[in-house]
Amino acid sequence: MFSIILISMCLQMKKIIYFCGLIMLAMITLTEENYIKAIYQLGKYGTVTVSTNSIADALDTKASSVTDMIKKLADKGYVNYKPYQGVNLTQKGKKVAADVVRKHRLWEVFLVEKLNFSWDEVHEIAEQLEHIKSEKLINELDKLLDYPTHDPHGDPIPDKSGDIKKTDKILLFNLEERAKGICVGVKDTSPAFLKYLDKHNIALGSNITVLSKEDFDDSMVIQIGEGAINISQIVANNLFVKVQ
Amino acid sequence: MFSIILISMCLQMKKIIYFCGLIMLAMITLTEENYIKAIYQLGKYGTVTVSTNSIADALDTKASSVTDMIKKLADKGYVNYKPYQGVNLTQKGKKVAADVVRKHRLWEVFLVEKLNFSWDEVHEIAEQLEHIKSEKLINELDKLLDYPTHDPHGDPIPDKSGDIKKTDKILLFNLEERAKGICVGVKDTSPAFLKYLDKHNIALGSNITVLSKEDFDDSMVIQIGEGAINISQIVANNLFVKVQ
DNA sequence: ATATAAATTTAGATTAATCTAAAAATAAAT
DNA sequence: ATTTATTTTTAGATTAATCTAAATTTATAT
Numbered sequence: 014m015f016s017i018i019l020i021s022m023c024l025q026m027k028k029i030i031y032f033c034g035l036i037m038l039a040m041i042t043l044t045e046e047n048y049i050k051a052i053y054q055l056g057k058y059g060t061v062t063v064s065t066n067s068i069a070d071a072l073d074t075k076a077s078s079v080t081d082m083i084k085k086l087a088d089k090g091y092v093n094y095k096p097y098q099g100v101n102l103t104q105k106g107k108k109v110a111a112d113v114v115r116k117h118r119l120w121e122v123f124l125v126e127k128l129n130f131s132w133d134e135v136h137e138i139a140e141q142l143e144h145i146k147s148e149k150l151i152n153e154l155d156k157l158l159d160y161p162t163h164d165p166h167g168d169p170i171p172d173k174s175g176d177i178k179k180t181d182k183i184l185l186f187n188l189e190e191r192a193k194g195i196c197v198g199v200k201d202t203s204p205a206f207l208k209y210l211d212k213h214n215i216a217l218g219s220n221i222t223v224l225s226k227e228d229f230d231d232s233m234v235i236q237i238g239e240g241a242i243n244i245s246q247i248v249a250n251n252l253f254v255k256v257q
Numbered sequence: 258m259f260s261i262i263l264i265s266m267c268l269q270m271k272k273i274i275y276f277c278g279l280i281m282l283a284m285i286t287l288t289e290e291n292y293i294k295a296i297y298q299l300g301k302y303g304t305v306t307v308s309t310n311s312i313a314d315a316l317d318t319k320a321s322s323v324t325d326m327i328k329k330l331a332d333k334g335y336v337n338y339k340p341y342q343g344v345n346l347t348q349k350g351k352k353v354a355a356d357v358v359r360k361h362r363l364w365e366v367f368l369v370e371k372l373n374f375s376w377d378e379v380h381e382i383a384e385q386l387e388h389i390k391s392e393k394l395i396n397e398l399d400k401l402l403d404y405p406t407h408d409p410h411g412d413p414i415p416d417k418s419g420d421i422k423k424t425d426k427i428l429l430f431n432l433e434e435r436a437k438g439i440c441v442g443v444k445d446t447s448p449a450f451l452k453y454l455d456k457h458n459i460a461l462g463s464n465i466t467v468l469s470k471e472d473f474d475d476s477m478v479i480q481i482g483e484g485a486i487n488i489s490q491i492v493a494n495n496l497f498v499k500v501q
Numbered sequence: 502a503t504a505t506a507a508a509t510t511t512a513g514a515t516t517a518a519t520c521t522a523a524a525a526a527t528a529a530a531t
Numbered sequence: 532a533t534t535t536a537t538t539t540t541t542a543g544a545t546t547a548a549t550c551t552a553a554a555t556t557t558a559t560a561t
Contacts, residue, residue, distance in 0.1 A: 128397035138391045153372035
């Protein structure tokens with residue numbers, strides 16, 4: 014008699030525990046989101062495999078921590094993982110990553126367009142805002158901003174379904190002598206670089222002409238607006254242009 | 258020779274460790290902020306002492322967890338704590354709490370005013386947004402919203418220095434028969450209650466007249482706009498009015 | 502005033518995320 | 532084809548925040 018009750022209780026418990034397990038698997042922590050985002054961006058929007066060390070580098074953590082987290086992400090179905098062979102995102106992982114990046118970039122637009130931030134101030138705050146969970150919030154924000162396609166640094170904003178519009182941009186470094194281009198993005202988004210660009214009146218949309226290239230140190234002279242300035246190889250390798 | 262180098266290195270280390278300790282003390286975690294906020298609100302904006310159990314209740318956690326956290330908060334100088342006697346906030350704790358509440362309420366206004374949310378949808382999201390750290394962000398948000406003084410539920414928004422403007426509101430329950438009032442806030446902010454109010458056309462700013470009170474169950478009939486409705490004691494005890 | 506109940510704190514464990522140091526696997530170089 | 536170097540993984544510890552269960556303190560009731 015008692016044993017029957019006990020057995021049925023145990024079966025109930027088993028179901029409950031299984032159910033809780035499913036819920037836990039469905040939840041995603043802030044840390045997990047950050048790993049997934051790093052894998053997405055290091056792997057060119059989730060298309061290529063990335064190494065443990067590169068993730069550790071990007072997140073300023075240790076390789077052993079990355080291995081631990083990768084295993085958890087693999088258990089939860091966000092990444093494919095073979096020991097020693099690096100990881101790549103599953104469809105599920107790509108969706109999560111694209112959502113986080115979408116939120117990050119929309120918030121950046123909001124900060125610049127509505128709250129008077131400059132493009133070198135928004136990254137840090139968007140790193141926090143990208144983890145806010147509310148579908149309605151992000152869709153309303155998108156509407157408020159009139160459905161922007163690029164963030165203040167020229168990076169494309171994934172749409173609701175995670176698709177991203179690729180633009181055919183190249184690094185200014187690769188532009189030929191005499192060629193013209195429009196500045197459409199930056200690779201380095203650090204405040205230091207962005208402030209340098211502000212100082213020299215280089216902004217998204219600026220018309221740039223390569224006046225001359227110097228073989229010795231790969232520096233170049235470019236025309237920007239009225240004036241001409243000399244920029245280093247480092248600058249040229251961090252500015253994206255669309256060929257005109 | 259070697260020993261001198263060793264000793265000077267040890268002294269350096271000691272300084273560094275001390276410095277890191279200071280930094281750790283300065284940082285505040287999301288969890289700590291939530292405890293401090295709960296103590297602030299349970300203790301009527303930090304004016305009275307609150308018990309361990311009431312905090313555990315508010316945060317849906319166990320009393321033993323609260324004790325642990327309280328000790329940490331006391332170490333960091335956010336609360337005054339005598340074992341078995343409850344806690345109250347220090348000046349430092351009050352500032353933190355007021356900042357979090359300020360952010361929470363400003364974000365709620367933003368969601369309703371700019372992103373088309375209704376007052377019963379904003380609490381959960383504001384719980385997330387209140388932890389975003391950026392002074393400029395919150396001040397710009399304040400400006401964008403034209404310096405609101407109350408959130409969508411009628412609760413006052415602390416100013417930059419943490420001061421809060423108290424309004425002389427009373428519960429509708431305490432309004433005399435025949436008396437008139439203006440609805441200025443809600444005590445219960447649950448979606449269920451707020452939706453009830455929406456359904457019966459009761460909103461902030463509505464004119465209310467008490468037509469009659471029923472001794473038996475403390476229900477009352479009130480006039481709201483054109484019509485009259487019967488409300489329960491529970492409703493009357495969760496609506497704030499300003500006497501006219 | 503003493504017994505009982507309620508609230509609070511301690512002790513010891515657990516979980517997520519991290520670390521260091523050592524071991525194992527892979528890649529590069531002779 | 533070995534040796535060496537690099538990368539990655541494992542093993543074992545640590546920290547923050549939590550929990551249960553037991554012990555202690557305070558409050559309440561006879």
